[in-house]
Amino acid sequence: MTKNWAGNITFSADVRTPRTVPELQELVRLSENVRVLGSGHSFNRIADTTGTLLSVAGLPRIASIDLSDDSVSISAGLRYGEVTAALQDEGRALHNLGSLPHISVAGACATGTHGSGDTNRPLAAAVRAITFVAADGELVTLARGDADFPGSVISLGALGVTVLLQLDTQPSYELSQVVYDGLPVARLGTDFEEIFASAYSVSAFTDWVDPDVMVWRKMHAGTPYEPTWLGARQADGSRHPIKSMPADFATQQHGVVGAWNERLPHFRLEFTPSNGEELQSEYFVPRAAAPQAFEELQRLGERMAPVIQISEVRTIAADEQWLSPSQGRDTVALHFTWIQDEAAVRPVVADLEEALLPLGARPHWGKVFTADAATLRECYPMVPEFVALAGRYDPAGKFRNDYLNTYLPS
Structure with missing residues (x-):
């Protein structure tokens, strides 16, 4: 049976891979229930079905x-x-x-x-x-x-x-990537605006217990940078987001200029991601709530310590997609990579949600969360419009599954 990238989900049906669009259309037309499996990078049953599970990877490449x-x-x-x-x-x-x-x-x-x-x-x-x-x-x-x-x-x-x-x-466009070690964790809140405005793309990595944060700054080529910055220092070697992991497959660091597609990702294309080693959750808070969210996460640091591998903080500009985590507001993404033990992780996730949801956090649709349908409707204000839209395009529920029936009931 097919599993997802992390190995925590075994799909209920074998994958069918049509080779042409007309073949795909016929499969959809004749199937009672259909879902699509992409590259398997979700951590819940969003793609699962007991009906026809499709991959579009075999269609003509355009x-x-x-x-x-x-x-x-x-x-x-x-x-x-x-x-x-x-x-x-x-x-x-x-x-x-x-x-x-x-x-x-x-x-x-x-x-x-x-x-x-x-x-x-x-x-x-x-x-x-x-x-x-x-x-x-x-x-x-x-x-x-x-x-x-x-x-x-x-x-x-x-x-x-x-x-x-x-x-x-x-x-x-060209970017360079510079990694800094030792940013004091308190500065994520006190210097939030300066940190995340300091480059085209910024990621901060912490476990919310270690007093030092690692920051990856991806800057336009030619942007000057300092060997010390906000109490942090430029890394003396290449880094993986998880400090204990080898950095062989991370994208080029040390301020070396390269093409956008070789610097914006954290990992090189030629690196094949490992399977079965993690779970992930992610919550998106309004930008103004970030400092308070950081305080809550530091308070929960010891609670998370037995199950967390790393947490990443990023910023996102507002957009208008109805189910977007940043719909209608500039947003801070709080990402959590956990150990591969769902029974141990879920109670911690529930505690996280108790702290973050009152701040306006939205759970990531494709990752581990414990919120129910009523909570998601409060988090994502356009859910009613989306449910109505899905009902118009799919009145018989062909593309629905247990996940959609649970979290976005029609």
């Missing part, structure tokens, strides 16, 4: 760059590393990337993967048009400006099977 309108059209099965390499070859770029270049573009967009940067919106914000196979097997295209578009990209697979995405591109 990466068509249009220089006349600054766009690229890509088949849904492509991974970010493949798309970004093709763009870089043509002198084009995307505005933002996630930590791993190995994730599928369609899957990342559908679940709200975001990247980092004070002025950078999440990955789904680059989508200007989406084409999907609807419940009747017909192709539907929605584009920016269409009334239904804001609910169509971060859709959790509830509208149909995505086959094509058109993304905004921009001229290629």
Whole structure:
């Protein structure tokens, strides 16, 4: 049976991989229930089904760059590393990337993967048009400006099977990455604005017990940087986000200039991520609530210590996708990498939610959380509109599963 990337989910059905769009359309048309499995980087049963489990990775590969309108059209099965390499070859770029270049573009967009940067919106914000196979097997295209578009990209697979995405591109750019050790953890709150405005993309790594924080600054080429900064010092060697792990597969550090697609991710494309070693949770708080959230996390540090591997803090600019974690507000993402022991992790996650949800936190759709449907409706104000949209495109519930029935009941 097929498992997800982390190995904590065994899917209920074998994966079918159609080779053409018409074959995919026929599978959808004839199936009672359908879900799509991307690159398997979710940590809950969002992709599971007892019906037909599909992969779009076998569809004809498309990466068509249009220089006349600054766009690229890509088949849904492509991974970010493949798309970004093709763009870089043509002198084009995307505005933002996630930590791993190995994730599928369609899957990342559908679940709200975001990247980092004070002025950078999440990955789904680059989508200007989406084409999907609807419940009747017909192709539907929605584009920016269409009334239904804001609910169509971060859709959790509830509208149909995505086959094509058109993304905004921009001229290629170069970045350098500098890692700092020893930022005093208290400065995350007192110097929050300065820290996260200091580079195009910034990540801060901590376990909320260690008094020292590691900061990765990804800066435009030519931006000056200091050997000491806010009480931290430039790292004397390459670093992995988890201090005890070897840094062999991390992207180039030490201020060496390189292309955007070789610096924005934390890990190199040629690195194959390990399986079965972690669980993940993530919560998104309004930017103004970040200092208070940091205080709560330090208070819970000893509670998390037995199960946490690392926590990452990033910023995201507001966007308008209905189910986006940063919908309508500038946001701070609080990411947690746990040990691979769900029974031990879930009570800690519940304690985290008790502390963070009153601050306006939104759980990540594709990761481990304990919130119920009523809570999610409070966290994500556009849930009623999205549920109505899904009902119009899929009135019989072909794309629904236990996850959607539990957390986004129709």
